Amino acid sequence: MKRFFLARKTVLSLFVLLLLALLIGGIFPQRFSTSPQELSQWQAANPILARLAELFGFDHIYTTPWFAVVLAFFVSSLSVSTVEQARSAFAKTTAPGRLFPDHACFVKRAAPELLAAARSGGYQQFSHQGNTYRLIKNPLGYWGGTLFHLGLVVVICAVLFLVLTQKRGVVSLAEGEVFAPGMPWSAQERGLLAGYFFLPQAVRLDSLQPEFWETDDIRQQRSVVTFLGPGNQETTHALEINRTVYHQGIRIDQSSAFGHTFLVVLTDEAGKRFPVRMDLEHPLRRDQASYKSFEFDGVPFLLKTKYYADVDKRSIQS
Numbered sequence: 001m002k003r004f005f006l007a008r009k010t011v012l013s014l015f016v017l018l019l020l021a022l023l024i025g026g027i028f029p030q031r032f033s034t035s036p037q038e039l040s041q042w043q044a045a046n047p048i049l050a051r052l053a054e055l056f057g058f059d060h061i062y063t064t065p066w067f068a069v070v071l072a073f074f075v076s077s078l079s080v081s082t083v084e085q086a087r088s089a090f091a092k093t094t095a096p097g098r099l100f101p102d103h104a105c106f107v108k109r110a111a112p113e114l115l116a117a118a119r120s121g122g123y124q125q126f127s128h129q130g131n132t133y134r135l136i137k138n139p140l141g142y143w144g145g146t147l148f149h150l151g152l153v154v155v156i157c158a159v160l161f162l163v164l165t166q167k168r169g170v171v172s173l174a175e176g177e178v179f180a181p182g183m184p185w186s187a188q189e190r191g192l193l194a195g196y197f198f199l200p201q202a203v204r205l206d207s208l209q210p211e212f213w214e215t216d217d218i219r220q221q222r223s224v225v226t227f228l229g230p231g232n233q234e235t236t237h238a239l240e241i242n243r244t245v246y247h248q249g250i251r252i253d254q255s256s257a258f259g260h261t262f263l264v265v266l267t268d269e270a271g272k273r274f275p276v277r278m279d280l281e282h283p284l285r286r287d288q289a290s291y292k293s294f295e296f297d298g299v300p301f302l303l304k305t306k307y308y309a310d311v312d313k314r315s316i317q318s
Contacts, residue, residue, distance in 0.1 A: 067163065075153055124136055203228070204228060260279075
């Protein structure tokens with residue numbers, strides 16, 4: 001096993017697989033870093049790649065079983081290498097001193113006087129056998145490779161822990177809407193050892209205020225959410241893009257994706273009314289429409305919808 005984990009082919013193969021995972025994560029849009037509208041557009045433009053993403057989990061590459069297995073093998077290989085390097089460094093640090101006549105110089109001083117001068121220059125005595133003393137100025141120099149590999153082991157173990165245990169959920173709310181614990185998420189991602197993600201309390205979206213650059217890109221998005229605790233206890237948090245808040249051990253991030261909720265009433269020929277709700281992503285540009293298709297129970301049609309942020313296409317805001 002030790003020879004397998006230390007073999008050059010094993011280490012190179014694991015490096016290649018990790019680089020391949022990073023490459024896939026850069027080519028395939030990841031569900032938790034891509035808005036639903038952008039993801040849908042990419043899937044429509046790349047049907048073959050979208051099929052591959054669905055089959056092999058390339059759209060959530062960092063929580064797939066095969067990525068966890070590669071990380072586990074990689075951290076095992078690094079751990080074995082770290083142990084071997086630690087043994088080598090310890091042996092070099094504690095080895096007895098040796099004389100090298102070809103590189104010797106002779107000083108007419110007593111041994112205690114020489115040792116005192118060496119210590120004042122930063123040298124430390126690590127061994128003494130007979131008349132031979134071994135002094136080292138920078139003993140940590142032997143441990144550089146060990147510390148480097150140990151740091152990699154710690155980092156990869158932390159990543160592997162997150163891959164196996166993390167639970168993430170996305171919820172899209174209209175202003176004033178409440179999301180109760182146990183309700184289905186808009187999107188959910190779980191590690192291999194993680195269970196279902198339940199919120200500890202219900203959450204309500206109180207307000208949402210987007211800001212745009214002149215290029216129509218999102219500049220900032222601010223929202224206010226309130227967690228509804230027992231006994232009418234309410235805890236309010238202000239969210240922004242790239243500003244993280246925590247509530248009862250849960251990390252909360254503001255997505256850059258948002259849209260509008262349209263409440264529409266459809267009426268058939270007999271006068272029967274069908275109230276429906278349509279959530280559409282905000283258009284990416286003022287001259288581009290936002291598209292989405294809907295199917296509703298009791299409505300025997302596929303509804304294809306689109307809307308512009310501004311009817312005259314002059315502004316990114318309504």
